[in-house]
Structure formats: structure tokens, C-alpha cells
Amino acid sequence: MKTDVIIVGAGPTGLALAGQLIRHKIDFVIFDRRETTTPHSKAIGVQARTLEIYEQIGLADKLIEQGWIAKKARMIVGGKVRGEADFAQFGKGMSQYPYILIVEQGKHEKLLYDFIKSNGRDVLWQTELETFSQTEAGVTANVKTASGAVETIEAKFLVGCDGSKSPVRHALGLTFEGSTFERMFYVADVVIDWKFENDALMVFLMKNNLLAFFPMVGENRWRIVGTFPEEFARDEGEALYEEIEAQIKKDSEVDLDITNVNWFSTYKVHTRHVNKFGEGRCFLAGDAAHIHTPAGAQGMNTGIQDGYNLAWKLASVLRGRSSLGLLETYDQERVENAENLLKTTDRFFNLVASPEPILSYLRTHIFPYVAGAAFSIDAVKKFIFPRVSQIGINYRRSALSETDGSFAVKAGDRMPYFEIENASVYDKLKEPKFHLLTFFDGENTALGLAESLPDDLADFHELPLYPNVAEIFGVSRTFSVLLRPDNYIGLITEDLSGANLKRYLGKLGI
Ligand SMILES: Cc1cc2nc3c(=O)[nH]c(=O)nc-3n(C[C@H](O)[C@H](O)[C@H](O)COP(=O)(O)OP(=O)(O)OC[C@H]3O[C@@H](n4cnc5c(N)ncnc54)[C@H](O)[C@@H]3O)c2cc1C
Incomplete structure (x- = not known):
């Protein structure tokens, strides 16, 4: 096979990059070792900047139709509602999409995949990258297909959208420095029987744990994200669902029955980014290049922005308009963004879950009572919305500016x-x-x-x-x-x- 760009991995980053290459009329081959798109809810927060990008290829409204706009948040302390904040028009005047959209990653990936297929292209599923090499002129990848046969793909460029364990990153010898949180996180996609309607994000504020319920489309469906206490020392994937449910009941202090569990997972959170977003003709994008806490719903959105930044540069070079030097600005612009992202998500995570006495006092005694008023102040909206929605990301220090x-x-x-x-x-x-x-x-x-x-x-x-x-x-x-x-x-x-x-x-x- 011969093509212009090889995309390794068809998670949201790879699929979104393929969508951009279609838009720029650039030939590509995308493959993934999975059988198809994820069935799980994983990343549910879609930011305004992502919707702005999707609007250009006619996907924003389609995604919005399948999701739920995060309109308000309820703050709960000690089992009682202590405050409410309105978010429906939080970014009004700053974006056509002045909110966070809640939609499951499974539906999101499916929409991107359908876009690819509607443009006459497909993902090569059950196809795994074995090895690759590059010269000054191009890249060669050897892949193992579903039948077990090994095939060779030749291209001008390769992009590793192959997730946090990225074989492409390892093969390129790029570092992935940072740290790992001691706490174990859990996520559960459930149906709850309780007194609340699923019309608001429920944030449970406590001394040293994180717990939030996100309303999902479907009757009484919720996505729960939380942390176990520090002393809960287990390896990833070892915790039982019963332990998660017990922790949820203990931390929420609310009467609730979890009647159905569609999916659950436990995981350790790392904050890491690569020293460089590529080497020669090979690049990285998405979780392959940066991972961090789920605070702020940034990970998947950042991967989509990586691809958006890279696609037009690849197109310009492949059309012969620009020299290879243009591609160096991909690393320059996105490494700086990844560094800032990790600092912001770490700070945000500390605000919502740190056991620091001052922070936990603010969280449980002050924040719930003032949040509603604070979030309605224009200056607060102008500070927070650009940062969370990713519309505030800038490349002012780039050689292209x-x-x-x-x-x-x-x-x-x-x-x-x-x-x-x-x-x-x-x-x-x-x-x-x-x-x-x-x-x-x-x-x-x-x-x-x-x-x-x-x-x-x-x-x-x-x-x-x-x-x-x-x-x-x-x-x-x-x-x-x-x-x-x-x-x-x-x-x-x-x-x-x-x-x-x-x-x-x-x-x-x-
Ligand atoms: C519980 C949870 C909640 C989250 N919430 C949010 C949120 O609200 N908002 C947000 O923005 N982010 C969120 N995230 C993060 C988000 O899920 C990830 O950032 C996103 O999936 C990264 O996409 P990706 O395409 O870069 O990597 P992945 O989704 O990991 O995809 C990588 C793909 O590469 C394939 N692959 C790997 N190696 C090979 C190989 N050798 N050959 C072929 N294929 C290969 C894999 O099979 C996989 O399909 C959340 C994550 C979790 C776990």
C-alpha cells in the first residue's frame, strides 16, 4: 500500500485527524488493533473549540443532537444541596457553543467513523503496527492484519495516535516525563434511583475525595467519577465494583439505589507529556503525547486539537506549498500547550480534591454557598470559559505569529x-x-x-x-x-x- 499519511490508532484523535485530512483532500491509511470504535462512555465532556472545528465539517449539530448540554451544577455537602450554579450560557458571546456538551466517547467515535465512511474511506480494524522506519524521503510501516499476514505501507508521513502507551513514541525514543497520582480513580456508568432528576451535574464536596455525577441521555442514567481515599492501595483494575458502590454511598451521603451498571473501570492517573511531538517524518498526537487528570475534561479535546493543528501543515507540505520546516511549528505550538495543560489540570484537581486543610475548608464551607453568584459574574466567566473550553489556547510565541x-x-x-x-x-x-x-x-x-x-x-x-x-x-x-x-x-x-x-x-x- 502507498499513501501520503499513515495514522496509527483510531481512537478519537486518529479518527478526528482522518476527518481533517479528508477535509484537506489528503490521502491516508488509518488502522487500529481494535475490532471497532469503543463501546464505552470514557470521555464525555466535549469543549466549545472541538464543536467549532466540527462545525466546519458539518458534525457539530449531529454531536449536539446525541448529547446533553451541561446547564447547571448542584453542590452537595454532607448529603444536602448547598448551592447551584447556572452554566447553560456560561461562554455567551465568546463562542457559538457557550457550554460543555456531555456525550459518550462511544457515540462520538461512531460519529467520526461514520463521517470517514461517508467520504468513501474506512479504518483497517484488527490491524496492528509491528515496526516502522523512516528515511529522508518517507516512512515504511509493517502491520499485522486480521488474517495474521504482515503487510507493508509506504507513506510520506506517519502520525502515532496510539494512546498513552504509544508504541510509536517508544520506537521514536521520545521521553514521557511526569508523575503518577497515588490515588485510585473510578468511573461507573449507571442507572440511579433517588430523589434527584438527571438535569444537573452533581458535585459532592468533601475533605479529601473527589465525587461527581454527570447526567447522561437516558432515564436516570449517570456517569460517576470519583477517587478512593489515599489508604486504598490497589493496583489498576483490581478494585471490585462492590467497593466502588460502597465508596459512592459513603462519600455522597445521599440515599440512592444503583439499579444498573453499564460499565465501570478503575485507573491510576498520570500527568506526563512528551519532550517532542515528533521526530523527522513521524509525529505524535493525543494521549500518545500527553496525559493528565480528568479534571476539566481536556484529554480527548486536546488530542482533537493536536490533529487540527497538524493536518493543515501536512497538507501544505504535501501539496509542495511549504517546506518541511513548517512541520517543526507543530511541535513548537503543541508542546507549549501540553505543558500549560498539565499545570492547569493539576491545579484544578487540587482545588477539587486536595486534602490540604485550607483548600478542603474552602471547598466544603465557602465554595458551595458562593459558587452560584461567582459564576454569574462576567469577569469570572471571561476568566474561566476560555481556559476550559480551549478557545483561549494561543500560539503567540510561535514562529508563525x-x-x-x-x-x-x-x-x-x-x-x-x-x-x-x-x-x-x-x-x-x-x-x-x-x-x-x-x-x-x-x-x-x-x-x-x-x-x-x-x-x-x-x-x-x-x-x-x-x-x-x-x-x-x-x-x-x-x-x-x-x-x-x-x-x-x-x-x-x-x-x-x-x-x-x-x-x-x-x-x-x-
Ligand atoms: C474514565 C475516563 C474519563 C475521561 N473523560 C474525559 C473527558 O470528559 N473529556 C476529555 O477530553 N477526555 C476525557 N478522558 C480522556 C480521553 O478518553 C482520552 O484522552 C482519549 O481517549 C484519547 O484519545 P486517543 O485517540 O489519543 O487515544 P486512545 O483513545 O487511547 O486511542 C488509541 C488507539 O490506538 C490503538 N493502538 C494502540 N497501539 C496500537 C498499535 N500498535 N497498532 C494499532 N493500533 C494501536 C488503540 O487500540 C486505540 O484504539 C477520559 C478518560 C477516561 C479513561
Whole structure:
């Protein structure tokens, strides 16, 4: 077999990357040793940035239809409801999807897989990577197929989306440093008979454990995530379901009957990331490159963003528009993001579960009573939503980011969400190309700009400088933003001659 890109692993990261390569019309082969997509609920929190990406390929609404929007949270201490917080419109004005969507990973993977099949492609299931090697010109992978035969696949690039134990990472000799939490986590997908409706996230606050119930689609269906106390010393997978149920009842202090258990698992949590997201023509994405606590529902979403960052760069190199150097920015941008992600998820986990006396006092005596009011404050929403939803991730320090002038929004930021002419600006940005947006103040013209763009590279959008745009960007004169195909700002400039644009594209080798 010959192809452009080999994708090892068809979890959410590999499937989403395949979806992006379809969008960019790049040939690929994707395979996985499993028989099909996961039947389990695993990652249930889907963030706004993921939905923005899916909207471009028509999958956002389909995923939303299958899930539940996390509208509110109830805080419970000592078996009693002590507070409520409203989250339905938490990120209003910041994204078209101002919430967290709750939908099982099994349904999510199936949707991505159906998208791949509807585009005439398929995953090679029950196919395992045995070995691979690379030269300056390409990559060769040997795989064992379902029949036991060994086949060879030749490609220009290989991406290991092969999960936390990543054979690709091991073969590349990349390090995966970090630490392992002593605590044992459990997860259970259950039906509960109790006095509460399944209309809110239930957060049980206590001195030194974590317990949360997430409402799922289906009558009285809940996903429970919790930790055992520190003294519960077992190996991964050793705990019995009866022990989990006993812990849930003890920690929740609420009368409840668990009438059905669809799935449960226990696991140790690691916080680790790779030193480098690739070597030569081979790259890593998803859990293969970073793992951390489930606090904040970030893992799967981050893997999907990895693939989104890498796909347009691979496409640009494979089309011969850019040199291999462009691919180095994948590592530069995503390693920095992984480092920040681990710090944030560790801090968040400490806030919700640390036995530190001050933190546990705040958690049980202060937080539940003030959370409702605190989360309704605009400044709090503007601080928290961009961080959790992943819309706040930026590549300001990337070699691809160039800010020329004084703006409130910088090169490297995701294109801010706003409405223009009664529609989301993102409606204009679905094509998998660069987009040059020039906002005119009515006086200055920018005639040289469109001519500076090579044919087929970018769409050019001429728009009036509406007051909401002027306010967001902090500028009142004509200016332009050049968006990369992943809708991050590459160049933001007041130069209207096209000289800066030409120089910027030259830097990309375009
Ligand atoms: C209980 C739980 C709750 C979670 N909650 C959330 C959440 O709410 N939000 C969130 O964002 N994340 C969450 N996560 C994390 C999320 O599940 C992972 O981040 C996500 O599955 C990673 O996807 P991936 O595709 O990178 O890796 P995986 O899902 O691990 O997929 C890797 C694939 O590679 C295949 N593979 C491995 N080696 C080979 C080989 N040699 N040959 C062929 N195939 C191979 C495997 O079979 C597998 O299918 C949760 C995880 C757990 C366990």
C-alpha cells in the first residue's frame, strides 16, 4: 500500500485527524488493533473549540443532537444541596457553543467513523503496527492484519495516535516525563434511583475525595467519577465494583439505589507529556503525547486539537506549498500547550480534591454557598470559559505569529467569535484555506492586499469595520488579519500595501 499519511490508532484523535485530512483532500491509511470504535462512555465532556472545528465539517449539530448540554451544577455537602450554579450560557458571546456538551466517547467515535465512511474511506480494524522506519524521503510501516499476514505501507508521513502507551513514541525514543497520582480513580456508568432528576451535574464536596455525577441521555442514567481515599492501595483494575458502590454511598451521603451498571473501570492517573511531538517524518498526537487528570475534561479535546493543528501543515507540505520546516511549528505550538495543560489540570484537581486543610475548608464551607453568584459574574466567566473550553489556547510565541501594530487581539490567538451582518464570523471561515479578512474604516483602502495572495491559497473577505469588531480588536483604522487554515491569526497588520503579507508568506515558504 502507498499513501501520503499513515495514522496509527483510531481512537478519537486518529479518527478526528482522518476527518481533517479528508477535509484537506489528503490521502491516508488509518488502522487500529481494535475490532471497532469503543463501546464505552470514557470521555464525555466535549469543549466549545472541538464543536467549532466540527462545525466546519458539518458534525457539530449531529454531536449536539446525541448529547446533553451541561446547564447547571448542584453542590452537595454532607448529603444536602448547598448551592447551584447556572452554566447553560456560561461562554455567551465568546463562542457559538457557550457550554460543555456531555456525550459518550462511544457515540462520538461512531460519529467520526461514520463521517470517514461517508467520504468513501474506512479504518483497517484488527490491524496492528509491528515496526516502522523512516528515511529522508518517507516512512515504511509493517502491520499485522486480521488474517495474521504482515503487510507493508509506504507513506510520506506517519502520525502515532496510539494512546498513552504509544508504541510509536517508544520506537521514536521520545521521553514521557511526569508523575503518577497515588490515588485510585473510578468511573461507573449507571442507572440511579433517588430523589434527584438527571438535569444537573452533581458535585459532592468533601475533605479529601473527589465525587461527581454527570447526567447522561437516558432515564436516570449517570456517569460517576470519583477517587478512593489515599489508604486504598490497589493496583489498576483490581478494585471490585462492590467497593466502588460502597465508596459512592459513603462519600455522597445521599440515599440512592444503583439499579444498573453499564460499565465501570478503575485507573491510576498520570500527568506526563512528551519532550517532542515528533521526530523527522513521524509525529505524535493525543494521549500518545500527553496525559493528565480528568479534571476539566481536556484529554480527548486536546488530542482533537493536536490533529487540527497538524493536518493543515501536512497538507501544505504535501501539496509542495511549504517546506518541511513548517512541520517543526507543530511541535513548537503543541508542546507549549501540553505543558500549560498539565499545570492547569493539576491545579484544578487540587482545588477539587486536595486534602490540604485550607483548600478542603474552602471547598466544603465557602465554595458551595458562593459558587452560584461567582459564576454569574462576567469577569469570572471571561476568566474561566476560555481556559476550559480551549478557545483561549494561543500560539503567540510561535514562529508563525506576527503582530504588526497595536491590537487587543494578537497574532497566535484563535480568531475571536463575533457576529457580523447577523451571522457568526465563523460562517465565512469554513473552507480549509488561509483567509484574509480586511476590515475597512471607510477611508483607507487596501488595494494591494488581495493581489499579494497566490491563487487558491486564501479566500479574501472585505468587510466594514463595524463597532463590535473595532472594540474586540482595539483598533479604529482599516486593518487585516491573515488566518491560518486552523483559524488562528498568523498575521495582523495595519499595512495596506501588501508588503508585510508577502514577507509573511515568504517566511512560510509560500
Ligand atoms: C474514565 C475516563 C474519563 C475521561 N473523560 C474525559 C473527558 O470528559 N473529556 C476529555 O477530553 N477526555 C476525557 N478522558 C480522556 C480521553 O478518553 C482520552 O484522552 C482519549 O481517549 C484519547 O484519545 P486517543 O485517540 O489519543 O487515544 P486512545 O483513545 O487511547 O486511542 C488509541 C488507539 O490506538 C490503538 N493502538 C494502540 N497501539 C496500537 C498499535 N500498535 N497498532 C494499532 N493500533 C494501536 C488503540 O487500540 C486505540 O484504539 C477520559 C478518560 C477516561 C479513561
